[in-house]
Each structure stands twice: as structure tokens, then as C-alpha cells.
Amino acid sequence: MRTGLIGLCTLALAIGSCVTSAQAQFGGDPATYPAQTKFPKANEAAVSRWLSAARKVAGTDLQPEFNWRCLTSPLDRTMVAGVQHDGLVQPTRVFDQLYSIGQNAVSAWVLKTSAGLIVIDALNNPDEAREILVPNLVAMGLDPKQIRYVIVTHGHGDHWGGAKYLQDTYGAKVVLSDADWKMLESPERGGGPVGNMVPPTRNVTAADGDTITLGDTTVRLYVTPGHTPGTLSLIFPVTSNGQRHVVGLMGGSGGGQTGPAAHQQVATLIRWQQLTRAAGVDAAIANHPAHNAANERIALLRNAQPGDSNPFVYGAERYGRFMKVLELCSRVQLARMGETGD
Numbered sequence: 001m002r003t004g005l006i007g008l009c010t011l012a013l014a015i016g017s018c019v020t021s022a023q024a025q026f027g028g029d030p031a032t033y034p035a036q037t038k039f040p041k042a043n044e045a046a047v048s049r050w051l052s053a054a055r056k057v058a059g060t061d062l063q064p065e066f067n068w069r070c071l072t073s074p075l076d077r078t079m080v081a082g083v084q085h086d087g088l089v090q091p092t093r094v095f096d097q098l099y100s101i102g103q104n105a106v107s108a109w110v111l112k113t114s115a116g117l118i119v120i121d122a123l124n125n126p127d128e129a130r131e132i133l134v135p136n137l138v139a140m141g142l143d144p145k146q147i148r149y150v151i152v153t154h155g156h157g158d159h160w161g162g163a164k165y166l167q168d169t170y171g172a173k174v175v176l177s178d179a180d181w182k183m184l185e186s187p188e189r190g191g192g193p194v195g196n197m198v199p200p201t202r203n204v205t206a207a208d209g210d211t212i213t214l215g216d217t218t219v220r221l222y223v224t225p226g227h228t229p230g231t232l233s234l235i236f237p238v239t240s241n242g243q244r245h246v247v248g249l250m251g252g253s254g255g256g257q258t259g260p261a262a263h264q265q266v267a268t269l270i271r272w273q274q275l276t277r278a279a280g281v282d283a284a285i286a287n288h289p290a291h292n293a294a295n296e297r298i299a300l301l302r303n304a305q306p307g308d309s310n311p312f313v314y315g316a317e318r319y320g321r322f323m324k325v326l327e328l329c330s331r332v333q334l335a336r337m338g339e340t341g342d
């Protein structure tokens, strides 16, 4: 490589940018490189056992989901920040009634019903709601004045930041669970990158098993603690080219951050597997594109040929395995903290 570097440098000298191009292409001072996350208390035997189990369940068809949740996300925060950069992505109709209208770092979705629109998550802040979410919605031929509900999956700022803007501008009713409303209403505003943002005022407090019905569409809401105390997860019907599917959105697929939260997440995911199986969930969306390679799926969808399958349709069996992988990755996380993960 050194020979190559010198050769390139000689060439670059001729155009006066040797140092810059060499540094850009071959790195800088290794002492300044970020390191992967270390887990000094890890129960290595348990980590290996759960990781192996998760890998088996994931197989090859859930490798992006497995990689993200079990490996990349816990091990490499620098890569996570890179993948989840703020960035513009094209709004896309993913199902006949469901549109992706978010940005690269965090998702927002809109569900079109016969009596108006249900927005799911509201991006990082009012600026993103005004300059990304709303224009994306308009680009899809939808009228923001028709937003009736904004369902916020959980009380972290990247999901509720734009909710007050939608509430104030269009009179949309904002929906969270009681526990996560309390996060927003606390002085800390739920933590995370919330700055001085003003939270929406409480409209609808969703309890476990509640439904939101708008026109011809009913969204079922479940309180699924772990990622936050009152994370909401959603189940609702859609069609793809007229064919019926049931979407599951696990609102806290990022996992629980502390030991007790990760234990709660394991219990939640076991329950969620039962609920989604009973409801016939066969399609998966998430509230961050990276959680199930949504941007890549959207790229495939945008270039689909007649007869190609919808990449967000997993099938019931595979959806169940996706959630099992998340459960097993939470067990890996517990083992990395030094527990057995049982």
C-alpha cells in the first residue's frame, strides 16, 4: 500500500494536493480513531450462546435486521451515527394506504384513511415537520390539513419533536401512552436531543389494547415497555396492489438501555410475538430506517418490476422470527452487561 500511496502522492503533488488526498484516502492518526464499544463485565459464554441462537433464527433472510440489532448497533456507535445521519430520502408509497415521509435518520409514516390521515411519528423537531414531513406528504398527493392524528411511538425527541407543529398547524390530535406523555411533560422532556423544544399538549392517552378508528381504518395500539416505559406498538391493515396485509410496527425496536429495561424488553417482545401472530401480522415497518433496512427496501420498491414482491411484506413466519431475533438480541445485550440473559 505504501508504494501505492507514494505513487498517488507523486501524482497528487503535480496538482498540489498531496497531503489532503493522502489523508483523505488512507486515514490519519490511529490514536484518534474511535474504538468499538467494550463490555468489560460481559458474560462471554452467555453472549456466545444467545448470539448463536439469534443468528440461527435470523438465517440469511433476516441478516440485515440481525446485524443491526445484535452487532452494529451495540458494537459501533460511530457506524450507527454514520448510517443514521440526517438526510433527505424520497417519500414513497409503500402500501396502497401507507407512505414513508420521514428522513434517513428517523422514520415518519402516514396512513391514508377514508376520513383523513394518521401520521405515525413526527421527526426530530418543528423544522423537520415543516420542511420534510409536510412537503413529503404533499409530494404524495396528500393534504396536510387532513391530518387527524399523530401517533407518537415513544417519548424520545426524535419521534415527537415535530408533533407540536402538526398539532398547532393542522389541529391534529397527538397520541401517546400515559407513561410516555409523562416523559414529555417532565422537565427533562424524555431525554435525548430535545434542546428547548416545546412538547405537544396532551390530547389522547392510549392504553394497552386501545384502538384509533378513522373512517375505514382501525389502528390497534399496545403499550410495549422496554425502550421507554410506555412505548406504543401498532398493528393495522393495509393492502398492496389490492392484496390484504397486516402491518406490525414495534415502537421500541432500539431495545432497552439499562438491565431492567432490557429485561422488560425481552418480556415485551415475547408478548409482541404472540399478539402479532394472533393478528396475522405479515408486514414490518420500523421507526428508524436502519432497523429493517427500510431505505434499501424502498429503493427496491421504487424500481420494482411487475410481479416483484413488496419488500416490506415478510410473511407471518418471517415476521415472527424478526421479533424473536430482537428478543434474542436483547438477551445478548443482557449478557454483555454481565447477566445470563435468561
Ligand SMILES: [Zn+2]
Pocket: 154, 156, 227, 254
Ligand atoms: Zn427512542
